[in-house]
Amino acid sequence: MSARSERITKAYLAGCEEADSPLRHARESLELSETKRRSWPRLLPRPVVVDEAEYRAFGRDLVTVYELVGSLPRRLFDGDFDRFRRSLGIDDRHAALMTRLLGEEPPPLYGRADVYYDGSAFKLLEYNIGSALGGLDMVGTLPKAYLRVPAVAEFAAEHGLGFLDMGSDLAEALRNAGKTIGAGEPVVAIVEGPGGMTTYGHQRRAIAELLEENDVVCRVGEIGDLEFRSGKPYLDGARVDVILRYYGLEEMLEHPDCDALLEPVFRAHENGQVVVWTPTNVFSNKGTLAMLSEFVDAFEPAERAAIERVLPWCRMLGRPGAGPDAGRIDECLERQDQLVYKPTGLYGGQGVVIGPEVDAATWRETLEAGSRTGSLVQEIVRPNLETVIDPETGARSEWYALWAAFMTPSGLSGGGVRAIPPGGTTVITMINNPDVRNTCLFTC
Template sequence: MTDAVTRAYNESAVRPDSAPTLRRAPSLADWPGEYLSRPLFVEKDQLHGFAADLDRMLGLLTSLPERLYDGDLDAFCAALGLDERRGAVMRRLGGGAPPHAGRADVYHDGTAFKLLEFGIGSEVGGWDRAGEIPRVLLEEDAAFASFAAGHGLGYTHTGRVLADALREAGAAVAAGGGDPVVALLEGPGGLDRWGATWQPLRELMRGFGLDFRIGEIGQITFRHDKPYLDGTPVDVVYRCFEADQVYLDPEAMALVEPLCRAHEVGTVVLWTPLESNLYCEKGCLALLSDTRYRDRFSADEQAVIDRVLPWTRVLHGDGFLADADLVARCHDRRTELILKPNGLYGGKGVVAGWETDAGEWWRAVREAAEGGCVLQERVTPRPEPVVDPLTGAVEHWQAAWGFFYLPRGHAGAYARVLPAGDSAVIGISANDKTRTAGVFHYSS
C-alpha cells in the first residue's frame, strides 16, 4: 500500500529530517505543534481526481434542502436535529449555498481516499501551514530539494490561493479597485484564546500583499453601514466566530447583526457567512449516504457519493430505535462503527466501537443520540512508514489528510499524523502525539 515515492524516500541514502528545518522557518516557528520528520506523497492524478469529487460532493451537500425538502429550510434543520434558534442564526442571510471554502478531512485506506467530514467555513485551521511546509522544505533544505527535483514533486500553496480568493471576494467592495482590507474577526473574548493561533495566518496574508488585520466583533464600528476596525474601513470580514458562539451569547448576536446587514447592502463581504456552519453538520453527510434518498440523485451523482463517502447514518432522539436494521447494525457491527456528535469538532465526543466493549458502546450510542449524532463506517487509514532520523528504525503512522478548497477548486493539502493504532482520533487538540506533515504530489 506504500506509494512509490515514499519507498524511494525511505530507501534513499540521504533521508533528511525535515522537522528541524520547519521549526527554524520564521513562517512556521511560532506554531506550537510538532512536525513529522518527513512529508507525505501522493500521485497527482489521484489527489486532483479526489479533489474534483470533493467539489461535486460540496455541490450535492449544499443542494440538500432543495432536493430533499423542496427548499423548506425548517424541515431541513429539523432533520439535522437543530433547534429553532440555532438554525435561525445559521440562516440569517437566507440559508443559501455558501461559497466553497474550507477543509475536508480524509483518510486514505490504501486504495483510495475516503471523506470523513467537511469543515465548511473560514474558521477551519491549517491554512497557514499547508502551503508553507512544502515551500520551506524546497527552499531551505538542500537534500530534500534534490530529492524533490529527482522525483518531480510539486504542491499547491494554500496561502497563496487563499490570498487570491480574498482579493477576488473583495474586489467589488474595495475603494478605488485596489486590494481589499481584510479583518479576521473572533467572537467576544476569542482573541484571548485563539489570537496567537491566527498570527501566522496574518503574517502569511501580509506576505502576499494583503492588508490583513485581526480583531473581535466587538471592536468593529460602523459609518454609513461600512465596518471599521481601529479607524480603518474593512472590505472583507474573515469570519472566525462560529454559529454556536453567537447562538449561545445574545450580546454576540447583537454585534454580528450589523455585519450581516452590511453584507446584505454590499459594503462588506462576510467570508464566509454563518450558513457555512449549517452544512458542517455531520448529519448532512448522513442524508447523502441514506439509501432512502437515492432517487433524488442521478446515477452519476450516486456513483460519486458511493466512491467518496463511507456508510453514514444520523441518530437523533429515540426515533432510531424503530429502525430494526439500524439497531441491529449498532449491536452486531460495533467494531466497524464510529460515533460522532453532530455539531462538535476536533474529536470531541467521538466514540470508536472497536475501542469500547458492547455495554459501553450502547450507552454511548443512546446518550449521543439525545443530542444528535452520526454513525459512520470505520475507515482504516493506510500505514505511513516513517524512518526515525535518530535510530533508523521504521515506525508506522496513520494520517488524516486535510484537503483545502476554495471557489476555484482545490487549494492544497496537509496531513495530521499519529502513531498507528494509538487512537481513533487523529487531531492536534485531541492527542498531543499528533504531528503535522506537508503533502507533495508527483506524476506517475
C-alpha cells in the first residue's frame, strides 16, 4: 500500500483504541435494510483504505487484460472459436449454450477481478467475466452506509476519503443496455436459476435495492417465473427489458427443462425484445489467464507489460479427455511449495488446492486427476494482512485480505475485501467458510 493509505489506516485504527470510540463501533451503527443485512451478515469491523491512483492504475490494466482475453480466439487461434474453446476443455454442449448469444465482438466489460496485494502491487488471481457477480450489492451499499455514521463521515472528511460508486455505474450500464432495444427507462429483471431464490433470494433482492436507489425499476425472480407475451418476457406482470443473468450454466444443465427454460430467453434477446446482460460467460474460464501467461510473447510490448505487471505465472495443466502431461506434472511436483491448483470451470474456491497445504502424495494425485478434467496451476501470491480491532475486546488481529475489483463499461467501478484470520487455509471464499468477513473500500 502507499504511504498515504497506510498512514490513514493507522489513524483509523488509532481512533478505534478506546472502548467507547464511535469509530470502533461504526459497524454496529450502520443503517442497512433487513434485506441488505441478510445479504451480508458477516462484516469486518472496519472498511479498508486504498490509494485511488494506485487502484485506478491497476483498473486500467484490468481493462487491458479483459480486452486481451476477448482477443484470444483471434490472436492465438486464427479466429477459430471452436479451437479456442476446445483448448479450454469446453465441450460441445456447454459451448452451444455459452456462445448462443455471443456476437462477433466480445461481450461488454463486466466482471469481478479477485486480487491479492503482494506488498508492492496488485496481482490478478481470477477474472470473473460475466453477469453472475457476488458482492456488488455490498460494494455499492456499504460506503454510503458508513458515511452516514457521523464519526466515519468526520474521519473521511478530515482525510479526504471517497469511494467508487458501483451502484451508479451499474445502473448506467443497464440503462445503456436497454437503449439498444429502444427502452428509455428499462425494467431490469434479476433472474436466478430454478430454486435459486431459496438460497440466494436475499442477495438478489439486495442488488435490486441497490439499483432502485439509483432509479432503476427492478424485478427479482427465477427463470421459470418469466412469462412471454408475443416473445417479450414479463416478470410479476411487468415487461422486462434487461435480464441481469444470475442463472448459472451448470445448474441449468442439471435441470430437466434446461432447453425449454433457456430457449425463449435466447429468442427474445436475438429478436431485440430483451437484452441479456451479459450474453456469455465463456471468457470467464480460468484457462484464459493461463493462455495470457504462457503466450505472453504473442502480444504487443505495452500489452505484455500489462500482463506481466498484474498476472502471476500460470499454465494449463490439462483438459477433459486428455492424458496426463508428464513433463508439466514433474515441474509442478518440484514447485509444490510455490503453486496453487485450480479447476478451470469451477468457482467460489471449489476444488482449489494450495501446494504447501497438502502432502506430496495428495499434490501428485490432484495434479494427475486435474490433467484429465481441465485445470491450471498458478504461482502463489502471498496476500497482504489487514489489522482489525475487535469492537468488543479491543484485541488486535491480522487478517489475510482478498480484494475484489468490479468492472463495468466505464472501467473500474468499485471494490471490496474478503478477509480471513490466519491459521487455516488461505482459500478465501464465502462458500462453507464461516470465518470469512467482508468489507468495502474507501479511496484516498
